[in-house]
Amino acid sequence: SQQGEEDPQALSIQEGENATMNCSYKTSINNLQWYRQNSGRGLVHLILIRSNEREKHSGRLRVTLDTSKKSSSLLITASRAADTASYFCATDANRGGSNYKLTFGKGTLLTVNP
Amino acid sequence: GAVVSQHPSWVICKSGTSVKIECRSLDFQATTMFWYRQFPKQSLMLMATSNEGSKATYEQGVEKDKFLINHASLTLSTLTVTSAHPEDSSFYICSARGGRRTDTQYFGPGTRLTVL
Numbered sequence: 001s002q003q004g005e006e007d008p009q010a011l012s013i014q015e016g017e018n019a020t021m022n023c024s025y026k027t028s029i030n031n032l033q034w035y036r037q038n039s040g041r042g043l044v045h046l047i048l049i050r051s052n053e054r055e056k057h058s059g060r061l062r063v064t065l066d067t068s069k070k071s072s073s074l075l076i077t078a079s080r081a082a083d084t085a086s087y088f089c090a091t092d093a094n095r096g097g098s099n100y101k102l103t104f105g106k107g108t109l110l111t112v113n114p
Numbered sequence: 115g116a117v118v119s120q121h122p123s124w125v126i127c128k129s130g131t132s133v134k135i136e137c138r139s140l141d142f143q144a145t146t147m148f149w150y151r152q153f154p155k156q157s158l159m160l161m162a163t164s165n166e167g168s169k170a171t172y173e174q175g176v177e178k179d180k181f182l183i184n185h186a187s188l189t190l191s192t193l194t195v196t197s198a199h200p201e202d203s204s205f206y207i208c209s210a211r212g213g214r215r216t217d218t219q220y221f222g223p224g225t226r227l228t229v230l
Contacts, residue, residue: 031217041223
């Protein structure tokens with residue numbers, strides 16, 4: 001299975017509520033990144049958390065990383081209708097060299113209802 | 115900063131023709147560019163990685179003769195889908211790595227390819 005796997009696959013909430021998405025992975029990593037994708041568009045980088053970090057904040061986003069459980073969570077507080085999008089986690093497990101790449105999870109489709 | 119553009123944003127072509135998609139890093143030099151394919155409601159599948167001036171590295175199962183990648187400069191990479199077939203219809207997204215941050219990829223807006 002893929003390195004990163006998010007759950008839930010889909011999440012529907014009301015505006016103002018918090019949304020939590022989880023990501024699990026299998027191998028050791030250098031960092032884990034969260035991206036957002038609006039329907040039919042490219043990905044936007046949200047936040048990066050390194051393997052030696054446990055929590056990171058950016059505006060209404062809060063990311064945690066538990067390397068012992070090989071999992072991460074993305075929390076969006078006070079959600080807005082404009083937060084409706086797919087959210088992907090991606091892991092950087094590269095060991096140097098020229099073959100750097102990220103491995104993406106399957107994504108969580110978040111719908112925020114006004 | 116760190117803007118990546120793709121052209122065209124969408125293209126419709128007949129089966130058997132070739133289609134070229136351009137990916138440009140507008141305000142930074144991209145040491146590496148990546149090409150992904152995405153089917154509806156699915157994740158991104160990495161097709162190939164290209165470093166400027168060298169041959170692309172293709173992921174397992176991706177036909178290099180069908181998906182030609184050229185990375186002629188530090189700001190431009192192209193993906194050519196040769197002899198396109200309806201099953202090649204997909205959303206193709208490029209990303210670039212470089213600039214001040216090398217631990218992040220900056221994504222283009224994607225190209226929707228429809229092969230009739």
